[in-house]
Amino acid sequence: MKLTRHGLHSEMIEKIERISGEEISKCYQCGKCSAGCPVAQEMGTLPNRVVRHLQLGQDERAFEAEAVWFCTSCHTCESRCPKGFDLSRVMEALRAVLLRRGEAPVRPEDLPAELFAAAPQQAIVSCYRKYVS
Amino acid sequence: MKYGYYPGCTLHQQAEEFDVTTRESARALGIELEELDSWQCCGAVFPLATDAVINLAAPFRALAAAYEAGVELVTVCAGCLNVLRRTNNLVQNDDETRDKLVDFVEEDYAGEGRVHHLLELLRDEVGFESVSERTKRDLNGLRIAPYYGCLLLRPPDEMEFDDAEDPQILENMLAGIGAHPVSYPLRMDCCGAYLPIGELEERRNRAAVAVMRSASAAGAEAIVTSCPLCAHNLEQCAQDVPGAEMLPVLYFSQVLAYALGLDADSCGLEPDGLHAGVCEKIGIGEVK
């Protein structure tokens, strides 16, 4: 990869920092978040690697990571992080950017009718909030 | 002391047994719960984006309404507790966001109110010994695994519900009502939340399966939770794991209310259905 000072501090990175309220440089890549993430196996890319992409200015690779949509906002990462870095907020910021662009993983019309009868309201509302544009 | 009760949308629909047993438990313990006059869905998740202020409007309004009515809020749904408590913290500490909410919702509220979970009231106001004295039924040492999940405990510095690495409040409550609490390592791990709903995980919900297995391996006969989403995920993962050791899933208030004297039917305990094993152990549905 080729690095330049412009690429490292792009507008998109600043936007993610603003929406999440976290400074990306705070993470020192110790990996404790990944070690405790309940869905790390499903994620493909480990959560600390997503932050590394952002640190290297590779926001598109961060957006492409499936990890973003598998995150359940369980806050285990943030509660154990030695730097107090809130990774859940960074994941939310990545989702927010994608959802606001219209790139949502779930469309309401595709959800099966039985779901609305079987699943608790809490589940449906949270699904909509996290996955629907 | 009278409290403002915030059931949350799910307790009024899919999780009615959670609502009924919560009210009855509170009544049996002398806690006065009065449902708020008007409230909306809290939003189910606390918005983590700093600019998603509109999503805070509903919980803000609930908090302001309770404060104005002169009551402190009580809820049992873990999702609602998480949203309401974190919204209250935000309003206390973030002047800019608070001003926006005050303007939009047209309520002048600065986070002076408080939000409680029923279990916290039992621990801090009533006392578990007092709960113990008021039990009317013997649970026959039913081995119950408490499941905390994420939303009650984390973020630990905001929720301040219990020790996030070694919570004991549910264990203490269960011991107080004559059950045998079974602690197990994954009782604070995530159940998968909205992942299965979004159908992103076409395979089984590994997170929920891991929790269930951990509880089962520790020798539990049932699992209790305080969250309709967790309850749903734990029940559903049974269908995805053929042959696995699946435990009946109940809300904590169901066993609490039953122990305090409410009839099995009102507690939502089904001797012929999902809860057969549990009911048999504690003597429900016996032909006398």
Add this chain to the structure above:
Amino acid sequence: MRKIGVFVCHCGLNIAGTVDVKRVAERCAEIPGVVHSEDYSYMCSDPGQNLIAEAIEEKDLEGIVVAACSPTMHEPTFRAAAEAAGLNPYQVQMANIREQCSWVHPDDEEEATRKAEGIVGAAVEKVRRDEPLVPHEIPITKKAMVVGGGITGMQAALDIADAGYPVILVEREATIGGRMAQLSETFPTLDCASCILTPKMAEVGRHPLIELMAYSEVEEVSGSVGNFRVRVRQKPTYVDWDACMGCMQCQQQCPSEVESEFERGLGTKKAIGVDFPQAIPNRPKIDPEHCAHLRGDFCWLCSRSCPVDAIDYEQEERIVEEEVGAIVLSTGYDMLPQEVLGEYGYGKYPDVIDSMAFERMKSSSGPTGGEIRRPSDGEIPKEVVFIQCAGSRDPDKGQSYCSKICCMYTAKHATLYHHSVPDGQAYIFYTDVRAGGKGYEEFVQRTVEEDNALYLRGRVSRVYPEGDKILVKGVDTLSDENVEIHADLVVLATAVTPRTDAREMARIFNVGTDEHGFLNEAHIKLRPVETTTPGVYVAGAVRGPRDISDAAAEASGAASKVAMLLSREEMETDPLIAEVDEGDCSGCLWCVAACPFDAIEEKYLTRRVGDREVSRRVVEVNVGVCQGCGACTVACRDGAMNLKGYKDEQILAEVESICLIAGSQQ
């Protein structure tokens, strides 16, 4: 009118980049009495100091102002330059136009220059009224005290004693040796810790100039450099150490077994005895809270077994007062207790131990006889996980700093484990590997290449028991995968912390601590073994995490500072202290109450009036103790007390000067 010289420094661009130094020099030349005023690029340099010397000689200057950096930087420099040229060094005044002017107003040159003019003008008014002062000479007590008897304290005491000065070594435990006595081997040589330590302990024990006060603590310190008075509390051991022969029959016979802190939870000790066999002094003590007799039960077993009748259940503590000229603080460190690490089990899992417990296990005189075994069932562990950074580099919930020694001792542990259990596997979870010392990097590489340790780069999120193993959930960020290991034994490299009572101790000795509780040195780079309290020195881990090599070096450094101090016949005290005008003093004693150093005493002046003796009460300042803080001058309601060099009239003259200059700048 006294002839004053003004020297305005550019300090390169530090001052001149913001302040118009030429203008300031010109402005000062107009002040009455200023007969010399110039600016120069670097006043502290040799040419700069020569300018001062030349001006003093040529123009017979009676006072100089050097407008430059802060006096903490260069006041001694310019005082020395003036003295060499024949001017009393206390007729030198620095005007800080850098830290207090150019550095805080970088964007407003006009304002900065005007402010500089004000500062320098005020300094001129002050120095004009400075009197020549001569430091007092006071005798020095040629004796030192070292507090803390670990390797650092022992080395310092030995060096001071070998330099010919008597030294008192105060140690809180009943034996010297400190943390090193708990270790098995030391990196990078794998020397047996006891083997290299005990000769030093023996040397300390028999050195004619070292007085060893074991099982003692310092309660209070008064006085100042060269003349400290220290009160030491000698705790009761309940054994007459003079009569005792060290046979340890008492320890064998004692029926009370309790958990031993020395063994880090892995072993027990008796209520009477020594912590380890090579203890010096080789004398037992009784723990009152664990002794059956002292708790009121009927037990005389130790007393009956003692062949020389040395047990004394009635023994009381003793307080001794000592006078010393210098003090070295070397009280070492503590380790973060496992009880605060929730994700690693809060210390509740027997097979999750900390690194010091591992040392005790490996130590041949330890609870397992030098064998590495699982505390739960005594089996030999075949899969051992080492977790570095447990509580370190953790600003959120732990200590923010790096504990420095863990990377090296963990590599050592993995090496020793491999030697003991050749078919076992060591896994080390690390964040970085810090191996900067001599031979350290090579040592770590040998641990990997010859002793089969597997280094996994990442932290461990959680451990918990599963079956009879401990499940470790970590990550290897190098391969981008989470890692799960069912370990037989988990060893946590817990953070090095200050002693729990470090701040309390710092208060007693009047030294500062940092935000963590480690003692502050006077300057981290250039004065690492001194403190800002003259006569009190620091060495070793009490300053922060460090290994034995550095601690021993610092011990010798502190000892040399002590020798420097004690080698002088007399000591000069700072003359900038309080002085009372007995004629004005009304004897109200408010100054005595205000003085934090107990440096003022009442005094009676008597004279004959006719056939009677008339007595009048005044005060007297103890020139050896007064630190020149000025509190008494504020308390004095008669204006009789003044601080030399900072008399009321001088300060008022400065204020007036600033007002006049500011007024004229409008």
